[in-house]
Amino acid sequence: MDGGERPRGIFVPVALSSRRPPIGRWVAIVAIALVALIAKPWAVSDRPTPGEGGARRDHSTPTVRPDVAAVPSPSDGAGALVASFCLDPGSWLVASVERWRDQRIKVWRALEPAASARGPGDPTIPLVSFVSEGLTELGWCAPVIGTERPAAPVDVTVWRRTGGVASTLTVVSSRPLSGHSAFGDLYRPPSLLASSRGGTWSAGTYVFRYRENDGRVRWFAVEVEIRPEPSRAP
Numbered sequence: 142m143d144g145g146e147r148p149r150g151i152f153v154p155v156a157l158s159s160r161r162p163p164i165g166r167w168v169a170i171v172a173i174a175l176v177a178l179i180a181k182p183w184a185v186s187d188r189p190t191p192g193e194g195g196a197r198r199d200h201s202t203p204t205v206r207p208d209v210a211a212v213p214s215p216s217d218g219a220g221a222l223v224a225s226f227c228l229d230p231g232s233w234l235v236a237s238v239e240r241w242r243d244q245r246i247k248v249w250r251a252l253e254p255a256a257s258a259r260g261p262g263d264p265t266i267p268l269v270s271f272v273s274e275g276l277t278e279l280g281w282c283a284p285v286i287g288t289e290r291p292a293a294p295v296d297v298t299v300w301r302r303t304g305g306v307a308s309t310l311t312v313v314s315s316r317p318l319s320g321h322s323a324f325g326d327l328y329r330p331p332s333l334l335a336s337s338r339g340g341t342w343s344a345g346t347y348v349f350r351y352r353e354n355d356g357r358v359r360w361f362a363v364e365v366e367i368r369p370e371p372s373r374a375p
Contacts, residue, residue: 222317223325227282233289234282235363236327240275240341242370249282254351254359261300261307261348263360268346270364276342278315279363280327281349292355293323300348301331302362307348323353341367 226236226247233252238245250269258266283291300307312328314321330342344367351359 222322223282226316226327227285227325229285230282231284231286233284233359233361235269235361236278236280236282236325237271237273237276238278238327239273240277240370242274245277252281252361254361256360257358258350258360261302261350262305266348266360266362268362268364270366272366272368274368274370276330276365276367277340278327278329279342279347279365280316280325281351281361282325283323283351285324291323291351292353292357294321294354295323296352297326298350298352299328299331300350302346302348310347343367 226238227234228249230249233254235250235252237248237250239248248271250271252269253267255266281297283289299310299312301310302308310331312331314326315329316327317325330340332340332343342365344365346362346364348362349360351361353359
């Protein structure tokens with residue numbers, strides 16, 4: 142039609158394409174998706190396999206651990222006699238039993254002994270200093286592993302150094318309770334008898350020479366300061 146003129150003929154609408162809208166195809170795709178969601182073919186079953194006792198399976202990546210050979214504790218061997226007061230150290234220690242207030246405690250202090258010295262009066266000997274209210278036992282602990290592990294038997298000599306003069310002391314072992322060990326020893330105060338349990342080491346500097354069976358020597362010194370517990374007001 143053109144403007145207000147009368148129609149010149151009859152026109153029938155003709156589709157530009159003979160294809161119908163793909164409604165059926167979309168219905169099929171949605172149906173397949175619903176089936177997949179229900180079935181979950183990609184999921185790993187959490188059901189326990191026979192022999193697992195009903196336990197839930199862990200699908201996380203396992204941690205790979207290298208094989209480690211079992212190493213026997215030094216306490217099972219030569220260091221067993223001193224394990225209770227030396228604790229199987231890997232280095233040299235000064236060991237002591239001290240009084241603080243109304244308690245008795247064990248204390249370990251790191252030590253790096255010298256491999257040589259001109260004698261007990263040598264000022265280059267490594268010195269470990271400490272303060273205590275009372276020192277009932279004093280000694281040493283040797284490493285039970287590594288290159289510093291001692292070669293038994295050993296011989297230990299103790300001096301007291303005063304004003305550059307060193308005097309040999311006779312010390313009595315208090316631990317280990319039975320026998321002697323190259324891995325550690327604690328001594329009672331030199332002024333006490335072997336059967337005495339009381340008293341304290343006096344203030345001063347004590348030099349130790351540790352001589353091993355293979356000829357190696359270790360030197361170290363301990364400087365002790367005693368500060369008695371202050372008296373309590375009534």
